Amino acid sequence: MAKTILIVDDSASVRQVVSITLKGAGYEVIEGVDGKDALSKLKGQKVHLIISDVNMPNMDGITFVKEVKKLEAYKFTPIIMLTTESQEAKKQEGQAAGAKAWVVKPFQPAQMLSAVSKLILP
Amino acid sequence: MTLDLIIIVLITGLLSGGLGFWIARKTLQPLPPSNFKTNQPTIDFQMVKQYVESIDDFAQRITPAWAAHIENCRQEMEYAIGELTQRFAGITMNLDSTLNSSSSTLDQTHNDIFSTSNSGLQQVVGSLEVALQENIVVLERIRSLTGFVDELKTMAREVARIADQTNLIALNAAIEAARAGDAGRGFAVVADEVRKLSKLSGETGKLIGAKVEQINLAMHSTLALVEKSTEDESTAVACSNDNIQAVLGNLQTVFTSLEEHSNTLSLSAKSIKHEIEESLVQFQFQDRISQVLTHVSNSINRFPHYIGIIHADGIESLQPLNTADMLEALKNTYTMEAEHRAHGGEVSATSQSSDEITFF
Numbered sequence: 144m145a146k147t148i149l150i151v152d153d154s155a156s157v158r159q160v161v162s163i164t165l166k167g168a169g170y171e172v173i174e175g176v177d178g179k180d181a182l183s184k185l186k187g188q189k190v191h192l193i194i195s196d197v198n199m200p201n202m203d204g205i206t207f208v209k210e211v212k213k214l215e216a217y218k219f220t221p222i223i224m225l226t227t228e229s230q231e232a233k234k235q236e237g238q239a240a241g242a243k244a245w246v247v248k249p250f251q252p253a254q255m256l257s258a259v260s261k262l263i264l265p
Numbered sequence: 266m267t268l269d270l271i272i273i274v275l276i277t278g279l280l281s282g283g284l285g286f287w288i289a290r291k292t293l294q295p296l297p298p299s300n301f302k303t304n305q306p307t308i309d310f311q312m313v314k315q316y317v318e319s320i321d322d323f324a325q326r327i328t329p330a331w332a333a334h335i336e337n338c339r340q341e342m343e344y345a346i347g348e349l350t351q352r353f354a355g356i357t358m359n360l361d362s363t364l365n366s367s368s369s370t371l372d373q374t375h376n377d378i379f380s381t382s383n384s385g386l387q388q389v390v391g392s393l394e395v396a397l398q399e400n401i402v403v404l405e406r407i408r409s410l411t412g413f414v415d416e417l418k419t420m421a422r423e424v425a426r427i428a429d430q431t432n433l434i435a436l437n438a439a440i441e442a443a444r445a446g447d448a449g450r451g452f453a454v455v456a457d458e459v460r461k462l463s464k465l466s467g468e469t470g471k472l473i474g475a476k477v478e479q480i481n482l483a484m485h486s487t488l489a490l491v492e493k494s495t496e497d498e499s500t501a502v503a504c505s506n507d508n509i510q511a512v513l514g515n516l517q518t519v520f521t522s523l524e525e526h527s528n529t530l531s532l533s534a535k536s537i538k539h540e541i542e543e544s545l546v547q548f549q550f551q552d553r554i555s556q557v558l559t560h561v562s563n564s565i566n567r568f569p570h571y572i573g574i575i576h577a578d579g580i581e582s583l584q585p586l587n588t589a590d591m592l593e594a595l596k597n598t599y600t601m602e603a604e605h606r607a608h609g610g611e612v613s614a615t616s617q618s619s620d621e622i623t624f625f
Contacts, residue, residue, distance in 0.1 A: 154552040155347030159354050160545045227601045238625040245623040249549035
């Protein structure tokens with residue numbers, strides 16, 4: 144059965160690019176437009192990995208990761224931050240919140256799939 | 266120079282230029298006689314007040330309009346790129362589905378039609394082969410009957426020979442009866458009856474021989490016909506087999522050609538799909554541009570605040586515009602390396618994909 148990945152980004156184009164990349168590799172994809180929306184999408188779903196932007200309206204990526212880690216069902220779910228932020232301080236914030244990897248935009252599909260395959264359980 | 270720097274330089278240039286022009290104009294104005302000795306320019310506070318109010322008005326009305334235009338452009342671009350990526354995503358999905366369906370349909374159709382045709386045609390050839398074998402059996406039976414006909418002919422000749430012998434014996438008996446005179450008269454009658462019977466037997470033998478010959482002729486004629494028919498059937502079976510193989514060969518050629526075309530189309534479709542996917546990756550620029558425009562727009566929106574600071578204490582105590590503060594505030598909003606580089610004056614037209622993945 145295909146693994147499900149949640150992509151959270153306020154940019155529709157980034158969501159589409161990530162979605163096509165992952166679907167092409169056989170993953171199921173669900174989308175959230177910001178942290179708040181993504182938290183609601185997690186309810187009643189089995190998500191195996193989360194890819195989240197950092198700078199988003201309503202709820203930013205770092206806060207979203209912290210909220211996800213509070214959820215019993217998702218506290219061990221790997222999270223990849225996909226962002227334009229490349230500053231070390233931000234990365235450390237992401238790491239402290241519980242993210243497992245940091246990918247800087249713009250990304251290459253192969254690069255994203257490599258990061259996903261390293262974190263998602265077979 | 267990047268968009269944000271251009272806008273800030275434009276605004277500060279406008280302000281400093283305007284203020285400089287106003288001071289220069291004031292300086293070059295003819296001095297009133299009362300101030301001629303002190304050589305001090307006379308400041309018209311009313312004009313300064315009007316100027317400061319015009320700057321405030323500028324900040325309150327123009328900067329929101331600039332920011333709104335930038336925001337409109339950003340949103341329009343976001344919408345358009347979103348639509349484009351969605352359309353392209355739809356195209357790639359359709360290509361995927363068409364490729365899968367085309368490939369499986371062709372394979373399935375190819376195998377099904379070829380297998381059904383082959384099986385149906387082989388059944389026809391099989392039926393013809395069975396009919397041919399049955400004809401060959403009939404032929405062998407007719408051939409074996411010709412042997413019986415020869416036997417019948419021999420038997421008919423034997424009957425005729427026996428009749429001749431019997432006639433000869435009857436003739437001898439009649440002679441001997443005549444030689445015996447009256448004593449042989451009764452025997453002469455018997456000898457005559459035997460001679461008549463032998464004659465009748467001889468004629469019957471000949472009739473049998475003639476009939477057997479007729480049968481023989483009929484059988485040879487039938488045999489010839491059956492042989493011809495068998496030969497024709499054999500030729501027809503061989504010909505049908507050849508034709509069927511030719512038809513199947515043609516069918517195979519058509520399918521192979523179809524398969525080749527399909528493969529070519531499939532390769533083209535895959536190539537198009539790859540190109541679209543590569544193009545989609547490039548659409549990530551929208552997210553980056555959108556962020557830069559948001560930062561610039563926010564900076565422009567803060568401009569009235571900075572203007573408010575320099576006018577806070579009234580026209581008697583105007584403060585200089587703190588450009589360094591504005592730049593620092595703008596810099597603090599940056600999220601991308603390219604923004605920091607642009608802030609330093611470095612312009613990069615393209616944004617390369619980062620190979621950077623950090624695992625924690």
